Amino acid sequence: MDFYLINNAFPAQVMVGAGALARLEWDREAGKVLIITDRGLLHTENIAKITRLFPKADIYGELSGEPTSAMVDAALEFSRRSRYDLVIGLGGGSALDTAKVVAALHGSRETVAEVFGKDLLGPRRTRMGLIPTTAGTGSEATPNSIVKDSADGVKKAVISKELIPDWVVLDAELTLSLPAAITASTGMDALCHCVESALSVHANPFSLAYSYHGIKLLSENIEAAVADGADLEVRGAMLLGSFLGGLALTIAGTTAVHALSYPLGKRGVPHGVANGMLLPWILEYNLPACAERLMALAPYLQSVKPLESAADIVDLTFEYVHTLPVPQTLDEVGIEAECLPELAAEAMKQERLLANNPRPLTAVDALALYRKLLAKKSTDG
Ligand SMILES: [Fe+2]
Structure with missing residues (x-):
C-alpha cells in the first residue's frame, strides 16, 4: 500500500457564492484593518464592497504586476507604521501573495527575502482574510507566496502554514469585470x-x-x-x-x-x-x-x-x-x-x-x- 501524509493546510472558513462578500460576518469587529489590493482595483466596485464592511480600514493599493520583493517590503513597511489586527488581501494573485506575507511578517522586522524557503515564519499574530477577484492562482488556498527576488530576478517561494488564511470569500460577482x-x-x-x-x-x-x-x-x-x-x-x-x-x-x-x-x-x-x-x-x-x-x-x-x-x-x-x-x-x-x-x-x-x-x-x-x-x-x- 502507498504511504502518504495528509496535512491539514486548509483555510479555517470558506464562504462560497455569488454575493457572498456582502454577507461576510467574520472579523467584522476586528480592531484595525488593512486592505491590500492591486492598484487597478482602487476606485472600483470591488473595493467599495469591502470598504462598506470595514469603513475604517486603511487601504494599501500600490501593487501592479506580479509581486517583487521590493514591492512586498514596501507594503510591509507601510503596515508597520500601525498595528493591524486583520490584513485582508483583495485582488489577483499578486495582492493575495503580498497580503499573506504582510500578515505573517507584520509583527516582525524581517524582509521577505529573509523568509524565502520552507517553514521559516514565526507564528502569525495578525488575522488574515483573502478575497480573490480572479479565478487562477488559487493563492487563497495555499501556504505559498510567490515573489520575484528583486536582487536576482528569480521567482522564489515563501512556504509556511502561517500563510494559510483564517477565512476566504469566493464571490463570483467580484470576477465579473475580468477581461x-x-x-x-x-x-x-x-x-x-x-x-x-x-x-x-x-x-x-x-x-x-x-x-x-x-x-x-x-x-x-x-x-x-x-x-x-x-x-x-x-x-x-x-x-x-x-x-x-x-x-x-x-x-x-x-x-x-x-x-x-x-x-x-x-x-x-x-x-x-x-x-x-x-x-x-x-x-x-x-x-x-x-x-x-x-x-x-x-x-x-x-x-x-x-x-x-x-x-x-x-x-x-x-x-x-x-x-x-x-x-x-x-x-x-x-x-x-x-x-x-x-x-x-x-x-x-x-x-x-x-x-x-x-x-x-x-x-x-x-x-x-x-x-x-x-x-x-x-x-x-
Ligand atoms: Fe500557477
Whole structure:
C-alpha cells in the first residue's frame, strides 16, 4: 500500500457564492484593518464592497504586476507604521501573495527575502482574510507566496502554514469585470494547477479528489467564461475550480509546467500565459511516463471528440490554447531564440517543482521544449 501524509493546510472558513462578500460576518469587529489590493482595483466596485464592511480600514493599493520583493517590503513597511489586527488581501494573485506575507511578517522586522524557503515564519499574530477577484492562482488556498527576488530576478517561494488564511470569500460577482484575455490566461493557470498536481509524483487520493473536480469545473466552463464574462454561474465554477487547484497543489505540488514558466515570468510574460502555452508541450513530453494517469483525467475533461487515449488528452490541451485568446508561441510574447539556453538553465533551478514531475527532465530536455514553443504546433496548419 502507498504511504502518504495528509496535512491539514486548509483555510479555517470558506464562504462560497455569488454575493457572498456582502454577507461576510467574520472579523467584522476586528480592531484595525488593512486592505491590500492591486492598484487597478482602487476606485472600483470591488473595493467599495469591502470598504462598506470595514469603513475604517486603511487601504494599501500600490501593487501592479506580479509581486517583487521590493514591492512586498514596501507594503510591509507601510503596515508597520500601525498595528493591524486583520490584513485582508483583495485582488489577483499578486495582492493575495503580498497580503499573506504582510500578515505573517507584520509583527516582525524581517524582509521577505529573509523568509524565502520552507517553514521559516514565526507564528502569525495578525488575522488574515483573502478575497480573490480572479479565478487562477488559487493563492487563497495555499501556504505559498510567490515573489520575484528583486536582487536576482528569480521567482522564489515563501512556504509556511502561517500563510494559510483564517477565512476566504469566493464571490463570483467580484470576477465579473475580468477581461476575456485575463479570464483565459488565469483560467489556464488554474487548469495547470489541477492537471499538474494530478500527474505529480506526490499526488494521493485526497489531492486527486481536488484535482479531478477542479479539472471538471474549469474545463466545462473556461470557454463560456471567456465568451460571456457576465454569466455568474460560469464565473462561480471557475472560482471554485481555481480554489480546488490551490488545494490540490498544496498537497501534490506543481511540476515542469510551472518550472519552465518561471524563467518566462522573469522576462515579463504573465504567469497564466506562460503556463498555458507550456501545458500541452509538457504533457506531450510527460506522456510516456504517465499515460495511465493522464487517461484517468478523461472523464473530467470537456471534449467534443471522444478521449480514447492519453494522446487524445494531450491534443485536447493543444486545442484549448488554440481556441482560447492566449498566446501560443514565444514569439507572441517577445522572447527570442537566443535566450533559450539561458531559460533552460534557469528552469533547472526550480528543483522543488521538477522533483514533482512524473518524467525526469534535464536542461537538454528543457531546451528542446522551449524550442517547440517557438512555432505553433505543425498540425495547426
Ligand atoms: Fe500557477
